[in-house]
Amino acid sequence: MRASQTDLPVATEIPGFESRQTQWGDLNVAIETIAAPMDCTEMFSKLPGGHCSCPHWGYLVRGRIRVKYVDGEDVICAGDAYYMAPGHVPVVEEDSFLIEFSPAGEYHKTMAALEE
Numbered sequence: 205m206r207a208s209q210t211d212l213p214v215a216t217e218i219p220g221f222e223s224r225q226t227q228w229g230d231l232n233v234a235i236e237t238i239a240a241p242m243d244c245t246e247m248f249s250k251l252p253g254g255h256c257s258c259p260h261w262g263y264l265v266r267g268r269i270r271v272k273y274v275d276g277e278d279v280i281c282a283g284d285a286y287y288m289a290p291g292h293v294p295v296v297e298e299d300s301f302l303i304e305f306s307p308a309g310e311y312h313k314t315m316a317a318l319e320e
Contacts, residue, residue, distance in 0.1 A: 209235045232311040234304045240267070242296040251317055253291070258310040260288040267300025 205228055212224035212235055220239035225232060248254055255274070264280050271278045272293040280286045288294070 207233070227308050230308050232306045232308045234302075234306070236300075236302050236304065238267070238296045238300045238302075240296045240298050240300065242294075244294050245272075247318065248293050250320065251314065255291045255293055256288075256314055257290045258306055258314045259290050260286075260304050260306045262286055262288075262302050262304035265301045265303065266298075267296065267302070268298040269300055269302075270295040270297055 207226060209224060212226050212233070214222060215225040215234070216223040220242060221236070223234050223236045225234045227233070244256075245254070248256055251257065253274075263285050264282055266282050268282065269280045271280065271288055272295060273289070273291055278286075
């Protein structure tokens with residue numbers, strides 16, 4: 205199975221953010237373009253504990269993202285493969301382009317909570 209960025213349907217499009225997604229088996233697959241600066245602290249305040257509880261694995265093609273956790277921070281730079289553990293809040297510091305994989309069930313549960 206394969207897909208190019210243009211093959212994936214747009215799941216979310218708001219100023220400064222585009223997410224193209226599909227589901228392969230139990231994984232949500234996303235290719236995202238994010239304009240900086242974007243701090244998700246306020247948006248994630250709707251989630252339990254104010255943090256995303258869905259894990260994400262990905263590759264940052266371009267940009268820089270600081271990831272805040274209760275016990276510290278991590279910085280993801282262009283060219284990094286990454287794992288965002290549950291309990292994170294991303295802060296996009298540079299215009300970013302990424303490819304990300306998440307457990308579909310947890311991802312959709314988190315997105316539904318954000319839309320409430």
